[in-house]
Amino acid sequence: DIQMTQSPSTLSASVGDSVTITCRASQSISSWLAWYQQKPGKAPKLLIYKASNLESGVPSRFSGSGSGTEFTLTISSLQPDDFATYYCQQYSSYSPMYTFGQGTKLEIK
């Protein structure tokens, strides 16, 4: 089974900072990776698909990169609305077909 490991689990930052979250896959998933943002009491929201493609309506301060087994989500110039939990997700033909990382909670410093 493919395992997805995010780091760090918790990240403290200030408004205006730039932060990077890393997601590692236990085997190559090409570019089949998505990033989601979830706020308390809300459903997740798709930010990035196919590793680096910005979903429509998502601010350009969000960017994704990587391929194979290592991926990153970068948020430049953090805004108050960005403090949330972020999940990566692999979607490939391997079993299981969809696996989420354990999440990274981005907190206000």
Place this chain on the structure above:
Amino acid sequence: QLVESGGGLVQPGRSLRLSCVASGFTFDDYGMHWVRQAPGKGLEWVSGISWKGGRIHYADSVKGRFTISRDNARNSLYLQMNSLRTEDMALYYCVKARTAAGGIDAFDIWGQGTMVTVSS
């Protein structure tokens, strides 16, 4: 928009059927899925069904107990959950695959979820 219903309190070993009604997009063009989230925990994909219903997949944790189905005429997705366990307790989200008539894909629309509580 996706609106789930059918959650509630159920005893271990019993059954429950979740429903999801879709609007605002051509339902039968898209694969659909169920994703769950236990209280205070992360996201877990549960099951998915292709746009015409011909391909169905399950997570190992629910295989043989849960059945996903869809009724394209009613713009509806279902999840029949049998032999429920305490570890099935979670908020269940109905989600839409991003690309029409596509294969495996990211999830671009999520419902607000329906809570399933399994307890005696």
